[in-house]
Amino acid sequence: MSEIEFPAESSDKDVSPATASGYLDPQYWDKRFCSEEHYEWFKDYSHFRHLIQQHVQISSSVLELGCGNSQLCEELYRDGITEVTCIDLSAVAVEKMKQRLAAKGYNEVKVLEADMLDLPFTNQSFDVVIEKGTMDVLFVDCGDPWNPNPETVTKVTAMLQNVHRVLKPDGIFISITFGQPHFRRPFFSAPEFTWSVEWRTFGETFHYFVYVLKKGNRSEESGSCIQKPSFAPIRLLHEELESEDYLFRTNLDDME
Numbered sequence: 141m142s143e144i145e146f147p148a149e150s151s152d153k154d155v156s157p158a159t160a161s162g163y164l165d166p167q168y169w170d171k172r173f174c175s176e177e178h179y180e181w182f183k184d185y186s187h188f189r190h191l192i193q194q195h196v197q198i199s200s201s202v203l204e205l206g207c208g209n210s211q212l213c214e215e216l217y218r219d220g221i222t223e224v225t226c227i228d229l230s231a232v233a234v235e236k237m238k239q240r241l242a243a244k245g246y247n248e249v250k251v252l253e254a255d256m257l258d259l260p261f262t263n264q265s266f267d268v269v270i271e272k273g274t275m276d277v278l279f280v281d282c283g284d285p286w287n288p289n290p291e292t293v294t295k296v297t298a299m300l301q302n303v304h305r306v307l308k309p310d311g312i313f314i315s316i317t318f319g320q321p322h323f324r325r326p327f328f329s330a331p332e333f334t335w336s337v338e339w340r341t342f343g344e345t346f347h348y349f350v351y352v353l354k355k356g357n358r359s360e361e362s363g364s365c366i367q368k369p370s371f372a373p374i375r376l377l378h379e380e381l382e383s384e385d386y387l388f389r390t391n392l393d394d395m396e
């Protein structure tokens with residue numbers, strides 16, 4: 141039985157941290173999830189389902205990183221993908237997700253408290269690893285996005301090494317983010333990884349990215365050398381991100 145007590149939901153409360161680096165504090169997420177029942181970072185499943193459907197089979201074992209209080213795992217389940225494991229660093233998120241799934245009878249979905257930088261799974265356990273907005277948390281205090289600080293590089297690398305490790309030899313990592321290719325590819329294309337890197341976008345005014353990394357599919361010419369684009373970066377603020385609850389501000393320069 142859980143020892144966590146959840147206060148009644150108060151949806152009109154401002155749940156943002158005082159500064160962006162607050163998103164790195166596990167206590168911030170616990171506190172937030174105590175009072176928030178559902179928040180979908182970026183967009184819900186209906187907006188990117190067509191982009192991931194071909195990569196996730198009904199028989200796929202799927203690991204979702206940082207499920208929060210998103211409905212992504214439920215949507216996958218409703219699409220017939222029942223072998224889903226969700227993890228989150230927040231004990232509150234995990235407990236509430238367990239309760240929500242149990243109430244709906246989605247009993248096959250497993251939910252665990254775990255750190256994506258140190259995944260508690262054996263090598264080659266999953267066909268698909270998926271994350272939406274969770275990797276972005278590691279970038280909130282990255283400094284110059286062209287030259288992220290060493291702590292960010294260490295954490296992102298640890299996360300990707302864990303993802304690569306737990307994927308089956310032909311497994312697929314799906315990352316849904318607003319991180320543009322010139323900031324993500326240097327990480328995804330590090331020489332130690334055997335996956336290929338492709339991406340698609342979705343969204344209207346603001347574009348989100350769906351990266352699809354296929355393990356064991358890296359081509360000879362894949363490299364980590366990324367050119368800076370020649371156009372000036374645009375700095376978008378909170379209210380421009382289609383009402384996103386986001387202090388994940390960075391140089392966003394790929395509007396179309």
Ligand SMILES: C[S@@+](CC[C@H](N)C(=O)[O-])C[C@H]1O[C@@H](n2cnc3c(N)ncnc32)[C@H](O)[C@@H]1O
Nearest residue numbers: 169180181206207208210228229255256272273
């Ligand atoms: C921006 S929210 C995204 C939530 C959800 N994926 C969505 O799409 O709405 C980030 C989530 O990642 C979780 N998180 C942050 N750091 C984590 C870590 N190191 N390992 C696992 N989960 C983490 C937070 O608790 C939070 O639930």
